[in-house]
Amino acid sequence: MRIPVILVSLALSLALGGCYTVNQGKLGNFVTSTIQPGMTLDEALVRMRAEQFDCQSSSAGTLTVCTRTQHSLVRGECQERVDLVRSAASVRMLGGIDILAIKCSR
Numbered sequence: 001m002r003i004p005v006i007l008v009s010l011a012l013s014l015a016l017g018g019c020y021t022v023n024q025g026k027l028g029n030f031v032t033s034t035i036q037p038g039m040t041l042d043e044a045l046v047r048m049r050a051e052q053f054d055c056q057s058s059s060a061g062t063l064t065v066c067t068r069t070q071h072s073l074v075r076g077e078c079q080e081r082v083d084l085v086r087s088a089a090s091v092r093m094l095g096g097i098d099i100l101a102i103k104c105s106r
Contacts, residue, residue, distance in 0.1 A: 020070040022078055028099050031082050037094050044084055044094045053082065062086050076105035 034051065035044040045055050045064065053066040064084040069077055080102050087095030 020072045020078065022072065022075055022102050022104060024099075024102055027080055027102060031097060031099050035084075035094065035097060037087075037096055039094050040092055041084065041086060041094050042092070048082070048084075053080075055084070061091070072104065074106070078102050078104040 030051075034047050041064070045066075048055055048066045051068070053068045055064050055066040057064045062085065064086075066082045066084060068080045070080060072078055081100040083098040083100065084094055085096035085098065087093035089095075
């Protein structure tokens with residue numbers, strides 16, 4: 001009788017262990033280790049897309065919005081957003097990075 005309870009507990013732990021957890025600090029560290037101001041915007045886009053971010057330039061062209069959706073059992077769908085700001089000196093260079101708060105559906 002005790003073995004089924006242990007197996008169910010183990011299965012639940014394994015299932016939840018692989019789930020996405022919301023961690024703003026981890027996202028910030030990841031982004032700043034992946035891209036940096038001063039690199040070309042093209043290189044930054046290649047790196048972000050390699051990490052499954054979908055990046056779209058704004059109509060004005062000064063901002064590129066990169067988003068990635070993660071799934072969490074507890075929080076539902078969570079949207080990670082990173083805004084890439086073009087350099088004022090050169091439109092081909094990354095001038096700044098804004099890491100927005102992670103937003104979840106629950």
